[in-house]
Amino acid sequence: MSQNVPIQVGVVGKPNTGKSTFFAAATLLDVKRAPYPFTTINPNIGVGYAKLKCVCTELGVKDNPRNSICINGWRFAPIELIDVAGLVPGAWQGRGLGNMFLDHLRRAPVLLHIVDSAGTTDEEGRPVKPGTRDPVEDVAFLEKEISMWMFQIISKDWERISKLIELQKKYDELYTRFSGLGIKPELVYGVLEELGLHSKKATAWTQEDLQALVALVREKAKPMVIVANKADLDTAEDNIKRMKEELGNKYRIVPASAEAELALKKAAKAGLIEYIPGESDFHVKGPLKPEQEKALEYIREKVLKRWGSTGVQAAIDTAVFDVLGMIAVFPVENEKKFTDSLGNVLPDVFLVPRDTTARGFAFLIHTDLGERFVSAVDARTGRRIGADEKLSHRMVIKIIARA
Numbered sequence: 199m200s201q202n203v204p205i206q207v208g209v210v211g212k213p214n215t216g217k218s219t220f221f222a223a224a225t226l227l228d229v230k231r232a233p234y235p236f237t238t239i240n241p242n243i244g245v246g247y248a249k250l251k252c253v254c255t256e257l258g259v260k261d262n263p264r265n266s267i268c269i270n271g272w273r274f275a276p277i278e279l280i281d282v283a284g285l286v287p288g289a290w291q292g293r294g295l296g297n298m299f300l301d302h303l304r305r306a307p308v309l310l311h312i313v314d315s316a317g318t319t320d321e322e323g324r325p326v327k328p329g330t331r332d333p334v335e336d337v338a339f340l341e342k343e344i345s346m347w348m349f350q351i352i353s354k355d356w357e358r359i360s361k362l363i364e365l366q367k368k369y370d371e372l373y374t375r376f377s378g379l380g381i382k383p384e385l386v387y388g389v390l391e392e393l394g395l396h397s398k399k400a401t402a403w404t405q406e407d408l409q410a411l412v413a414l415v416r417e418k419a420k421p422m423v424i425v426a427n428k429a430d431l432d433t434a435e436d437n438i439k440r441m442k443e444e445l446g447n448k449y450r451i452v453p454a455s456a457e458a459e460l461a462l463k464k465a466a467k468a469g470l471i472e473y474i475p476g477e478s479d480f481h482v483k484g485p486l487k488p489e490q491e492k493a494l495e496y497i498r499e500k501v502l503k504r505w506g507s508t509g510v511q512a513a514i515d516t517a518v519f520d521v522l523g524m525i526a527v528f529p530v531e532n533e534k535k536f537t538d539s540l541g542n543v544l545p546d547v548f549l550v551p552r553d554t555t556a557r558g559f560a561f562l563i564h565t566d567l568g569e570r571f572v573s574a575v576d577a578r579t580g581r582r583i584g585a586d587e588k589l590s591h592r593m594v595i596k597i598i599a600r601a
């Protein structure tokens with residue numbers, strides 16, 4: 199059984215902030231690659247990519263990636279993006295939130311909160327005069343919305359549950375509820391300790407206690423990156439500055455223009471420009487129609503020069519590498535040629551948690567490989583790696599297994 203399912207990143211926010219545009223832009227880079235196990239067939243789930251420096255240049259080889267893509271020495275490792283629909287104020291009370299939302303939220307260990315940083319839409323996403331809606335409020339709204347929604351699930355039947363917790367002298371009933379949201383007992387217990395609730399009888403917990411528990415669990419279990427979208431619009435500039443001041447100590451804030459990224463990817467696909475996702479500029483390949491030239495120049499001036507990139511790639515990379523702390527590891531079968539058994543050079547790259555050990559990595563590739571694990575080799579140096587040694591970012595390793 200192979201367990202290397204790509205990590206999932208949820209795209210959330212109120213209506214009309216650009217979630218679908220972001221999703222479309224981030225999932226447009228579909229070139230041929232080896233099929234990988236999709237967990238669902240769902241139009242709201244698509245393949246996006248985290249970008250890292252490939253090891254091909256450093257190793258002096260020409261690679262032929264299978265599970266990923268290499269463009270000009272940049273490796274794009276697959277992740278799954280989920281376009282989570284339906285968050286409006288009061289949604290937790292049942293206004294349009296269903297099992298799909300639950301399922302999406304349960305899967306995603308990190309969320310990209312797409313915010314209309316230009317303030318062009320009200321709290322429900324209806325158009326208003328640009329600059330009149332405060333995007334900082336949208337951040338607070340979404341925190342509250344998800345917390346309230348979790349609170350509702352956790353606190354259902356609380357009287358009975360709290361008695362059970364006391365009777366059993368363990369928190370299993372609470373853990374079960376959180377695990378339905380994809381949250382591990384370890385994390386929940388850590389928060390109980392942090393809040394001092396572990397030394398207080400569950401039946402004596404107040405509503406506020408329970409709310410504080412839920413809020414802190416949410417913060418840790420579903421960390422958010424703020425994508426300050428529509429950054430191409432002039433009203434966004436001051437707002438983004440203020441968001442960084444007011445929210446910067448709590449969140450990573452990435453200025454973005456999903457629409458610009460989508461336009462650049464489409465232009466690249468049509469052969470009009472050369473553009474590598476995440477870069478600060480593009481290169482025109484041939485003659486453009488006047489309106490194409492105008493649109494591209496707008497993107498160059500209002501987005502790329504102003505913010506350094508469209509922010510779409512940066513947002514994903516921030517979520518995967520900075521917030522989740524994932525590392526990328528290149529497994530090979532021939533540590534001299536950096537190939538798999540078919541001779542593909544640097545075929546795969548896997549995103550794994552930072553504390554993954556050599557044996558743990560083998561298990562992620564295949565449980566069978568984990569069970570037969572003997573040792574590993576660092577392909578760069580030929581050094582032996584023991585079972586419990588932690589891997590590092592951009593490591594190329596060969597796993598030696600019993601026959």
Ligand SMILES: Nc1nc2c(ncn2[C@@H]2O[C@H](COP(=O)(O)OP(=O)(O)O)[C@@H](O)[C@H]2O)c(=O)[nH]1
Pocket residue numbers: 211212213214215216217218219220427428429430431454455456457458
């Ligand atoms: N100016 C600007 N408009 C954008 C951007 N991203 C999305 N939009 C526009 O915002 C509107 C809502 O976008 P959509 O992706 O459907 O939002 P969703 O409801 O959150 O999925 C559409 O008219 C988009 O063209 C952006 O980066 N800049």
Ligand SMILES: [Mg+2]
Pocket residue numbers: 217218219
């Ligand atoms: Mg949408």
